Amino acid sequence: MKIVVAMRQLADLVEELEVNADGTDIDRDFVKFVSNEWDEAALEEALCHKDDGDAEITVVALDEPDVDQTLYTALAKGADRAVKLTGHDPEGWIRTGDRAAILASWLERDDFDLVLTGVQAADDLDGQLAGVLAERLGVRHAAVVVGFHDADSAVQVEQELGGGTVAVSSLELPAVLGIQAARQTPRYASITRIRQAQQTQTIQEVEISAGGSLGGTVRKISPPKKRGGAEMLEGSASEVAERIAELIRSKGLARS
Amino acid sequence: MAISVLVLSERIAGEHPEATFELLGKGSKLAKQLGGELAVAVAGTDYPVQELGGADVILELAGLEAGAYAAPIWEAGVAAAIAASSPRVVLMSTGTVGLDLGGSLATRFGGQLASYVIDLDVDGEEILATAQLYGGKMLAEVALDSFICFATVIPGSFPADDGRSTGSPRVERIEVGEKPKAVAMAIREPETGGVDITAAPMLVSVGRGIGSSDNLELVQELADALKVPLSASRPVIDSGWLPKPHQVGKSGKKVKPSIYLSFGISGAPEHLEGMRNAEMIIACNTDPGAPIFEVAHFGTTVDLFDLVPELTERFGG
Numbered sequence: 001m002k003i004v005v006a007m008r009q010l011a012d013l014v015e016e017l018e019v020n021a022d023g024t025d026i027d028r029d030f031v032k033f034v035s036n037e038w039d040e041a042a043l044e045e046a047l048c049h050k051d052d053g054d055a056e057i058t059v060v061a062l063d064e065p066d067v068d069q070t071l072y073t074a075l076a077k078g079a080d081r082a083v084k085l086t087g088h089d090p091e092g093w094i095r096t097g098d099r100a101a102i103l104a105s106w107l108e109r110d111d112f113d114l115v116l117t118g119v120q121a122a123d124d125l126d127g128q129l130a131g132v133l134a135e136r137l138g139v140r141h142a143a144v145v146v147g148f149h150d151a152d153s154a155v156q157v158e159q160e161l162g163g164g165t166v167a168v169s170s171l172e173l174p175a176v177l178g179i180q181a182a183r184q185t186p187r188y189a190s191i192t193r194i195r196q197a198q199q200t201q202t203i204q205e206v207e208i209s210a211g212g213s214l215g216g217t218v219r220k221i222s223p224p225k226k227r228g229g230a231e232m233l234e235g236s237a238s239e240v241a242e243r244i245a246e247l248i249r250s251k252g253l254a255r256s
Numbered sequence: 257m258a259i260s261v262l263v264l265s266e267r268i269a270g271e272h273p274e275a276t277f278e279l280l281g282k283g284s285k286l287a288k289q290l291g292g293e294l295a296v297a298v299a300g301t302d303y304p305v306q307e308l309g310g311a312d313v314i315l316e317l318a319g320l321e322a323g324a325y326a327a328p329i330w331e332a333g334v335a336a337a338i339a340a341s342s343p344r345v346v347l348m349s350t351g352t353v354g355l356d357l358g359g360s361l362a363t364r365f366g367g368q369l370a371s372y373v374i375d376l377d378v379d380g381e382e383i384l385a386t387a388q389l390y391g392g393k394m395l396a397e398v399a400l401d402s403f404i405c406f407a408t409v410i411p412g413s414f415p416a417d418d419g420r421s422t423g424s425p426r427v428e429r430i431e432v433g434e435k436p437k438a439v440a441m442a443i444r445e446p447e448t449g450g451v452d453i454t455a456a457p458m459l460v461s462v463g464r465g466i467g468s469s470d471n472l473e474l475v476q477e478l479a480d481a482l483k484v485p486l487s488a489s490r491p492v493i494d495s496g497w498l499p500k501p502h503q504v505g506k507s508g509k510k511v512k513p514s515i516y517l518s519f520g521i522s523g524a525p526e527h528l529e530g531m532r533n534a535e536m537i538i539a540c541n542t543d544p545g546a547p548i549f550e551v552a553h554f555g556t557t558v559d560l561f562d563l564v565p566e567l568t569e570r571f572g573g
């Protein structure tokens with residue numbers, strides 16, 4: 001089975017995010033970019049299928065800050081081929097519609113059975129990639145996927161519906177799946193393996209010109225206004241612990 | 257009168273989800289502003305009809321049998337409903353069905369879409385959406401001006417009571433001509449048993465900030481000292497550090513304890529969906545900008561590794 005894993009970079013949520021000068025995007029100059037955690041789950045699930053002996057994996061990503069690191073790491077983990085799509089502004093906010101158009105334009109020339117991507121990314125203002133990409137390609141899709149296996153010309157998919165309930169369906173291939181979780185936590189690639197990949201493998205670059213806006217006009221981006229918010233407990237760990245202990249006792253929930 | 261707002265009930269089996277009523281409540285206000293009717297699309301023909309009195313019209317998607325689900329089949333059904341009713345605004349939730357269909361339907365109809373929406377308004381010719389970005393760390397105001405606009409709304413954004421009213425909507429049957437290459441096979445309910453975190457008066461809840469499964473012992477000791485169960489955010493469950501029945505959130509359990517004590521949880525919308533109604537939320541997170549502090553009543557940025565042992569000690573652990 002030919003699996004394409006579409007990966008992407010995203011501002012690291014651990015960092016403090018600030019708004020840019022015109023107030024319509026985050027300030028991208030000083031943030032660290034990391035790969036989207038759900039794309040990592042998608043890659044892991046693809047690698048598990050390869051371990052089971054039935055998958056050939058291509059990772060593809062749009063040019064974005066530090067994307068080479070993500071692609072080489074994927075190669076070090078066992079992906080067979082890495083492709084970087086260029087021809088757009090790699091520094092800006094690439095909205096879902098454009099991302100899908102660029103990926104679709106490349107996928108239309110490549111051969112694949114399944115495209116896996118993360119169920120969501122934290123800046124998906126204009127919708128999640130899987131459904132948009134599938135519609136552009138005219139193929140089947142499913143989101144919030146927690147497992148799949150191939151059955152001849154179809155894929156049997158498990159989607160989480162909430163509260164632990166799972167929907168099982170069968171989709172004729174090709175299909176695009178938005179992965180929520182892999183069967184195991186993403187594997188680790190050592191620095192040595194990543195270096196080795198950098199020295200022995202290459203990232204294929206393909207220039208694409210395509211776009212397809214889907215989103216509205218962003219008027220303003222801002223951190224949420226404190227709607228009351230939490231009363232912050234100040235002081236040392238011991239002082240804060242004492243305040244919390246009082247709160248717990250005040251609810252009559254513990255004696256000591 | 258023309259239909260101006262279409263709400264999708266994401267009911268696959270059983271009751272209509274709470275989100276349906278939240279959307280009906282908001283949808284009826286939007287429909288008034290737009291000067292049209294409110295329609296609700298439902299799968300199948302066997303559904304609790306009297307509960308949908310908040311809508312003017314029910315669009316029955318024939319052929320979408322309740323009790324099973326496949327994205328392409330639902331997509332074909334909802335597309336037929338949209339084509340038949342030509343609404344200005346289509347509302348879904350950010351549940352699995354909305355994540356499945358929002359992007360694909362917007363693409364199919366050439367409309368604009370806003371996701372993770374928490375508020376909606378009409379501004380002249382435009383639909384204004386307020387949406388959460390970056391796990392709730394930013395809010396975006398986005399103006400949609402396409403002839404058909406889509407929004408996927410975070411559950412809990414609008415009061416459900418506004419959408420629960422007794423009316424007698426007329427029913428229209430939508431035939432779905434398209435035959436997608438997919439089969440809806442089965443719905444699997446979660447295994448029961450294990451801990452019931454929904455019944456506990458207090459929860460000690462732990463997130464990815466705990467760092468590793470070895471560190472879990474630390475919070476387990478606090479939970480034991482307080483004689484309450486340990487609950488967790490999704491990454492802790494996905495990493496296999498705690499079993500699934502311990503998960504709080506959209507794809508876990510909805511909890512409402514008297515006290516929800518969280519350590520190392522950022523407060524992503526999918527987590528908040530499961531615990532925002534707790535009576536008292538006390539959050540520990542070293543990042544002062546963590547969205548959990550938006551819903552918490554009390555917060556601290558003290559390191560959990562310093563705070564938890566101090567607390568355990570106070571409760572005789």
Ligand SMILES: Cc1cc2nc3c(=O)[nH]c(=O)nc-3n(C[C@H](O)[C@H](O)[C@H](O)COP(=O)(O)OP(=O)(O)OC[C@H]3O[C@@H](n4cnc5c(N)ncnc54)[C@H](O)[C@@H]3O)c2cc1C
Pocket residue numbers: 119120144180462463464465466488489490491492503504505506507508509519520521522523524525526527530540541542543546558559560561
């Ligand atoms: C369809 C769907 C369904 C989902 N369902 C759920 C669900 O049911 N439940 C759920 O929880 N998530 C769910 N998620 C995932 C959700 O989007 C978030 O990824 C998740 O909630 C993040 O978990 P977290 O807060 O533990 O981790 P993170 O977001 O990584 O946060 C860890 C936090 O720990 C803090 N921290 C780090 N070290 C310390 C320290 N020493 N002391 C104190 N604080 C520290 C950090 O500042 C950070 O804020 C779902 C996602 C999707 C797409």
